[in-house]
Amino acid sequence: MASAKRDYYEVLGVPRNADEPTLKKAFRSLARELHPDVSDDPNAEERFREVAEAYEVLSKPESRELYDRYGHEGLRTGGFRPTDFGGLSDLLSAFFGDDLLAGMAGTRRARRGGDVVAEVEIELVEASRGATRDVPLAVAAACETCRGSGAAPGSQPETCPQCGGAGRLQQVSSTVFGQFVRAQVCPRCHGGGKIVTELCESCGGAGQVAERRSLEVKIPAGIHDGQRIRISGEGHAGPAGTRAGDAYVVVRVRPDPRFVRDGNDVISTVDLTMTQAALGALLAAPTLDGDVELEFKPGTQPGEIRVLRGKGMPVLQGFGRGDQRVLVNVVMPRRLTDAQRKALEEFERTADAETYGGGDGFFGKLRAAFR
Numbered sequence: 001m002a003s004a005k006r007d008y009y010e011v012l013g014v015p016r017n018a019d020e021p022t023l024k025k026a027f028r029s030l031a032r033e034l035h036p037d038v039s040d041d042p043n044a045e046e047r048f049r050e051v052a053e054a055y056e057v058l059s060k061p062e063s064r065e066l067y068d069r070y071g072h073e074g075l076r077t078g079g080f081r082p083t084d085f086g087g088l089s090d091l092l093s094a095f096f097g098d099d100l101l102a103g104m105a106g107t108r109r110a111r112r113g114g115d116v117v118a119e120v121e122i123e124l125v126e127a128s129r130g131a132t133r134d135v136p137l138a139v140a141a142a143c144e145t146c147r148g149s150g151a152a153p154g155s156q157p158e159t160c161p162q163c164g165g166a167g168r169l170q171q172v173s174s175t176v177f178g179q180f181v182r183a184q185v186c187p188r189c190h191g192g193g194k195i196v197t198e199l200c201e202s203c204g205g206a207g208q209v210a211e212r213r214s215l216e217v218k219i220p221a222g223i224h225d226g227q228r229i230r231i232s233g234e235g236h237a238g239p240a241g242t243r244a245g246d247a248y249v250v251v252r253v254r255p256d257p258r259f260v261r262d263g264n265d266v267i268s269t270v271d272l273t274m275t276q277a278a279l280g281a282l283l284a285a286p287t288l289d290g291d292v293e294l295e296f297k298p299g300t301q302p303g304e305i306r307v308l309r310g311k312g313m314p315v316l317q318g319f320g321r322g323d324q325r326v327l328v329n330v331v332m333p334r335r336l337t338d339a340q341r342k343a344l345e346e347f348e349r350t351a352d353a354e355t356y357g358g359g360d361g362f363f364g365k366l367r368a369a370f371r
Contacts, residue, residue: 008057008067014026020059031048115246118135129221137214141208141213142240148207148208160192168185215247226250229249259324264315265313268286270327288324289311305327
């Protein structure tokens, strides 16, 4: 794909206020236009990847809001990575299923099994270290008795007499503009080119049986919420002689009340009492690697930022880690005894401008926290 990315709304040809049905309609229309059996464009696959990436971003409220506010740079900072698909057939199958374009001219039988999608949840701390999960899947597996052919042992599928084994039927019509060829999937063999006369008793001629399996999935450190992991060949079994589909595992990262993730950085807060902020204190602050002790000097101000280098999230499929920014919150007393009130009143009478000194305003510190 070109280094300078086009605007996603321009790629899909929709206005910036387009709703979900409009996005989906535009995406499906472009997918049909760019299908290799229809399009003569040598860059059809590259263009479709661009269209798929645009739809992937704009169809999700979180990534769309990030893109609308900050553009492509905001997506990179927020950790968005386009889904890792194989060829164009994988892209079409992942978004639509193998049969969506089956009625289009020139489209042949299914070349692979269908994909399956599963979801797994992990904690933010696990996302920072990487994790392994056993993910249950319900898939259509090849029948062991007939090895996926659907035919009873000792028999063989026969060539479909209606299409002659081609899997599709063609009709040629002549007009004043020339000859037109219309192709459709053979209704008798459903595109397989073979028909089974003696059905396998184990699968009833389907060639597949339902199976539940557990798939061990390794989740890489630094993964973001909503990203997908592709495991090739672990989806539904394909028709006899074709490869199985793929499994896509969507990773959900549970929110951690202690942290806010900002790309590869994390932001947390630490509470100091009024006297701790004035006199200084040594407090424990949570990090993704466990608590660390932080020393706060006398006169610590609310909104101050402490940066802990390398304490953020690992860079996904890269090197290094982000930082953790600790925002200081000063807790004020809500209930005072008479003695405490008198002590504070006496302090206020003796305090002057020199007591409080200067420094950045609160909003200046807050902006620095998110810089």
